[in-house]
Amino acid sequence: MGILKGLFRSRDKPRNATSGSAYAFFLGMSSSGKRVNERSAMQLTAVYACVRILSEAIASLPLHLYKYNDSGGKEKALKHPLYKLLHDEPNPEMSSFLFRETLMTHLLLWGNAYGQIIRNGKGEILAIYPLMPDRMTVDRDEHGRIIYKYNTSSQDAPTTAGGTVTLQKKDVFHIAGLGFDGLVGYSPIAMAKNAIGMAIACEEFGSKFFSNGATPSGTIEYPGKLKDPVAVRDSWNASFGGSVNAGKIAVLEEGMKYSPISISPNEAQFLETRKFQINEIARIFRVPPHMVGDLDKSSFSNIEQQSLEFVKYTLDPWVSRWEQAISRLLLDENEKSVYFAKFNVDGLLRGDYQSRMNGYATARQNGWMSANDIRELENLDRIPEDEGGDLYLINGSMTKLKDAGAFARKEETADEDTEVLELDEQDDSGSGNKRGDNGTDTDNKRHNRGGQLV
Numbered sequence: 001m002g003i004l005k006g007l008f009r010s011r012d013k014p015r016n017a018t019s020g021s022a023y024a025f026f027l028g029m030s031s032s033g034k035r036v037n038e039r040s041a042m043q044l045t046a047v048y049a050c051v052r053i054l055s056e057a058i059a060s061l062p063l064h065l066y067k068y069n070d071s072g073g074k075e076k077a078l079k080h081p082l083y084k085l086l087h088d089e090p091n092p093e094m095s096s097f098l099f100r101e102t103l104m105t106h107l108l109l110w111g112n113a114y115g116q117i118i119r120n121g122k123g124e125i126l127a128i129y130p131l132m133p134d135r136m137t138v139d140r141d142e143h144g145r146i147i148y149k150y151n152t153s154s155q156d157a158p159t160t161a162g163g164t165v166t167l168q169k170k171d172v173f174h175i176a177g178l179g180f181d182g183l184v185g186y187s188p189i190a191m192a193k194n195a196i197g198m199a200i201a202c203e204e205f206g207s208k209f210f211s212n213g214a215t216p217s218g219t220i221e222y223p224g225k226l227k228d229p230v231a232v233r234d235s236w237n238a239s240f241g242g243s244v245n246a247g248k249i250a251v252l253e254e255g256m257k258y259s260p261i262s263i264s265p266n267e268a269q270f271l272e273t274r275k276f277q278i279n280e281i282a283r284i285f286r287v288p289p290h291m292v293g294d295l296d297k298s299s300f301s302n303i304e305q306q307s308l309e310f311v312k313y314t315l316d317p318w319v320s321r322w323e324q325a326i327s328r329l330l331l332d333e334n335e336k337s338v339y340f341a342k343f344n345v346d347g348l349l350r351g352d353y354q355s356r357m358n359g360y361a362t363a364r365q366n367g368w369m370s371a372n373d374i375r376e377l378e379n380l381d382r383i384p385e386d387e388g389g390d391l392y393l394i395n396g397s398m399t400k401l402k403d404a405g406a407f408a409r410k411e412e413t414a415d416e417d418t419e420v421l422e423l424d425e426q427d428d429s430g431s432g433n434k435r436g437d438n439g440t441d442t443d444n445k446r447h448n449r450g451g452q453l454v
Contacts (some may be wrong), residue, residue: 030197038109046278050285059101062344091127111185115173199277367394
């Protein structure tokens with residue numbers, strides 16, 4: 001047994017080799033000399049904008065629980081208890097939008113999102129509450145099973161305040177970001193701390209520069225020996241330093257000379273550096289620059305395409321993470337083959353009004369969308385069924401799909417009638433062209449049989 005146990009032992013404990021995620025920023029100092037962590041990074045407008053764009057985009061997408069029906073299609077599982085938790089409110093204190101926004105923010109900053117699953121005695125899910133990633137540690141027990149250790153604080157419930165709570169895998173809703181072991185995600189802030197640190201340094205430089213009245217630092221030269229240089233410096237700073245003293249004229253005495261020694265913002269390419277760092281942060285989160293206010297590379301012809309690429313290459317991976325985590329952690333083994341969660345991203349891919357109308361016209365004329373299908377996508381009221389709202393039509397005369405080819409059958413019937421009439425004409429040809437007693441032409445009567453002119 002010992003040999004088999006050694007061969008089939010579980011993997012090592014989940015680890016996060018970088019500072020951040022579930023661990024503190026012990027090595028949070030960047031190459032620019034600025035300390036970077038999740039909260040200091042959020043003070044940058046570019047980071048805040050990227051996190052807000054992605055979290056609000058995921059939170060605003062419609063989320064439904066579907067069920068496969070007998071015909072092979074899908075329908076909303078409105079009666080399933082998980083539907084209300086995903087679509088309406090995961091817990092009595094939060095809406096679905098706020099819950100997904102919070103977890104997505106944790107996922108973008110710490111690389112992991114955790115939620116505590118509350119179940120009843122039958123194992124049914126009653127609520128899901130978000131947990132702070134910086135207080136969560138992923139570990140293994142003595143049997144190699146994954147466990148979650150959560151450090152509570154005084155702000156939590158009084159029964160658990162100040163202690164460590166061990167949660168089993170079935171009680172934690174965990175969405176992991178990019179990582180090396182597939183179990184724990186790494187913090188994007190920790191991985192890109194040098195780029196973010198440089199942005200913080202540029203912003204601090206600009207703040208100090210303008211707080212000093214946009215005046216660079218310098219030296220005061222004196223031909224003799226000063227008795228109290230500290231007093232002279234303090235007097236200079238009090239009289240001419242700071243933004244409140246900007247524009248004042250300095251009067252120098254006894255041969256004093258002021259020489260600036262700092263590099264001007266123009267020489268340091270201050271504005272170019274700040275703009276580059278904004279693009280760098282947008283690149284980290286894979287957000288198009290025009291969504292964070294940089295319109296240099298955007299135009300009327302490509303901005304819609306950039307928005308579509310944002311949905312395809314940025315949102316879709318996050319959506320897949322959410323959908324698979326919901327199916328894996330919130331559904332039973334028997335339910336996974338019947339139920340599935342799905343985000344609706346069609347609203348973000350709609351395009352402009354003209355493009356949508358052209359697409360609807362093609363779908364309508366080719367018979368794979370009805371009038372009510374189109375009206376539901378445009379949030380319009382349904383047309384009653386007796387008025388043809390659910391009819392599927394094809395191009396041409398807009399014939400019902402089941403009646404397609406009826407015109408061919410009518411032509412075959414018409415050809416058969418013509419042949420019968422020709423035989424009748426041959427049978428009556430021996431009598432010649434005769435008129436009846438009332439003076440009418442018998443041939444005209446023959447060609448008007450059944451009230452139809454042949």
